[in-house]
Amino acid sequence: MRDADDSGGHDRHEGSLDVDDPLDTDYGFLDAELRRRNAAAFVHVGDRFDDDLRYLTRFSGPDRAYAFVYRRGTATLCAPALFDEQAEREFPGADVVTANRADPAGLRAAAVLDAAGAEEGGTVLVPQHVPHDAAVYLERAGYELESTDAVAGARQVKTDAEVDRLRRVQRAAVRGMARAEAVLYEAEVDGDEVVWNGGPLSTERLRRQVNGVLAAHGVRDAGNTVVGCGPTAADLHFTGLDAIRPGETVLLDISPRGPDGYYGDITRTFAVDPDGGWERRAYVAVEAAREAALAELGAGVPASTVNEEASAELAAYGFRVDSDEVGFTHSVGHGVGVSLHEGPSLTADEELEAGNVVTIEPGVYDPEHGGVRLEDLALVTEDGYELLGEYPFGLVPRER
Template structure:
C-alpha cells in the first residue's frame, strides 16, 4: 500500500511540487519514490503524481519498482551534451529544470540538505526553490502504515534472533581469571558483534555497527566496546539492524551479566526496568514525548539518581533522552525527550532508559513500541533478565 501523501499537499503551500535530488539511501527519497538506487536521481512530487528522472542504467528497474506515475531518462533532455557544454553541475541542473517545466512545475519545496549546485542551477533557470523548514516528509513518515509496521515487525524478529545469539555466547562461555572464554580463547566484543552480524545476514538484514560494551565501556551510551568481556560486569548489547529488502529498521538493547553483580549494579538494573515500564505505561495518543520521558525520569529521581532533568551538567546517571522514532532511519521523529511532540497512532518509538557511571558500568534496556489508537503495542518479545 502506498503511503498517504495528502499531508504533503498542504506542506507545499504555494509551490507546485516537492523535489528531492538524492540516492536511494536518503530516507526522504526512498519514501517518496519507493525506489532504491546507488546514484542520485530526481523525484518530483506534485498533487497530480510522482515523477522520476533517472539514468538510463536505472530506467528499466525504476519503471518496474518505483512508486511513480512517470519515469524519464536523463538522455531525453540531452544530458551528455549539456554536461559537455557547461559542466556536470550546471548541465544536470539545466536538465532538471527542463524536466520540471515539462510538468508545469515552476516552484519547488526542497529538503534542507538539498544539493546547493542543483538549487543554484534551478534558480538561474527561473525555478523558485524554497527550503522545507518544517521537514514535512520526515514528519509525515513518522506515522507508519500497516505495511510499514509489518516491515518493522519483521526486522524486530530478526533483531531478537541476533540478540539470542549474543546472549547464548555470553551464557555458554567459561570464566578464566575473571574473563569470559570460548573455545579456549577470550570472548571479545568484536567476536560477539561478528556473530550478531552473521545471524542478521542470514535473516536478510544489514547493519553499520552494533554495540557490545562491557564494564567501563558500557558507561558511554554510544561506545561500541572492544576487547575481552569480563565476568561480574555489565555487558550492554544494542542492535539496530536494517532489513535489506524493505530498508526499515528495528532497535533493541539488553544488558547481560555473567556472574554476580554488585549490589549497586543490581539496584540500577531494577530501577532501569522500572523506568522502562513507567515510560511504556505512559505511551498513548495525545501524550507528548516529553511526558513519556518525564515518566522515566521520575523513577530515577525518586531513587536520588541524577538525571539531565534535575542536573543538566551531570555526567553520570540518566544522561540521554528516553527514546526516538524508528523507521527508514534508525533515529527519526518523534522524539521521546524534553522537546518531544504529541504522539500519534502509527508512531514507532523506542523506550530505552539507562544509567551510566564509569565506576559501575552501564545499564540500558530498550524496547520497540508502536502507538495504537488506544495505547501502545510493545513489538519487543525478548525477555528482560540481567544474569545469564
C-alpha cells in the same frame, strides 16, 4: 582469519526476511502542502543515503544523485543512467525518466518541471537539506524555492505496510539478541577472564555471533551492533574491541536494517557472574523506568511526558538525570523508520499520534562501573502501544 565458531551457524532460511510486495507511498501529504503553500511542485535531489528520498521513491540505489519531482497528482523519478529498470520496479509513482549520464540531477528536475508546463517563476518546495547545486539549477530555471518539512512530518506516522517492515526487522533483531544471550550463558569464568568456545570472549567475537544471525535472517547490521562491557558499556555507541570480564555489564544494542530500508532496535544488558553491586541496582532502576515510560505511551500524550516519567523513576532510585557523563545521559527514546533516529522526539512537547513508532530505552551509565540500558520498539496506538518484538529480561544470562 575468522574463527570457525564465529560464523553464527544458523539456518539461513528459517524465518528469513523475504519481502515480496512493494512498498507504496501516499503522496497526499505533498498535495496538501502544495495547496497550503500555493506552490507549483515539490523537488528533492539526493542519493540512496538520503532517507527522505528513499521514503519518497522507495528506490534503493545508486550512490550518485537522482531527483524526485512531484506536481499535484504526478510523481516523477529522474533515474540515473543504467538504473531505469530498477527504478521502474521499485518506484511507486507514475513516471520514470532516465537522466543522461552527464546531466546533473538538479538540471534534470528543472527540465521535468519545464516539460510539464510549470508556471515560470512559480514556487517550488524543497527540503532544507536539498543539495546546493540542485537549488542553483532550479533557481536558474526561474523557480523560486521555499523550504518545507512536510516529508519529515509524514515519515513520523507509519502505514500498516511500514509497521509490517519494522516488525519483521525487529524479529530478526530479537533473534540476534537470543544468540548473544546464548553465548554469554555458555561462557565460563576462568580467573579474570570470560571464556567461550576455547578462547577469551570479546565484544568483537560476540558482535560477530549477533551479526551472523542478522545476515541469516535477511537483514544487515549496518555497522550498528553496539557491544560494550564494563567501562565501554557506558559508551552509548561502542563498536570497538574490548575483553568481557566477569561481573561487568555487557550492553548489546542491536539495530539492523531490512531490505526496504527500515530499522529494528533492541537493547539488553547482561553480566556474567555479577556480584550484586552497582549493576543490579542499576538494572532494577532501568526496568522500573521502562515500565513507567510505557505506562504513559499512547496517542494524544505529550511526548515529553514519557521522558519525564522515566527520568523521575531513575531519580527516585538515586541516579542522576540530565547529566553528561554519569546517570541517565540521553532521552528515553526516538522515532524509528527509514532512519534509525527520526521523529518524533520523546523530549518534544508535541502530542504522540497513532502510527508513531518509537524506542523506549532508559539507561544509566557510570564509566567506573559500566552501563545498563533496556530498549524496545513500540507502535503508538489510540489506547496505548504495541511492542513490535519482545525479548525476556534478566541481568544474568539464561538458557531460553
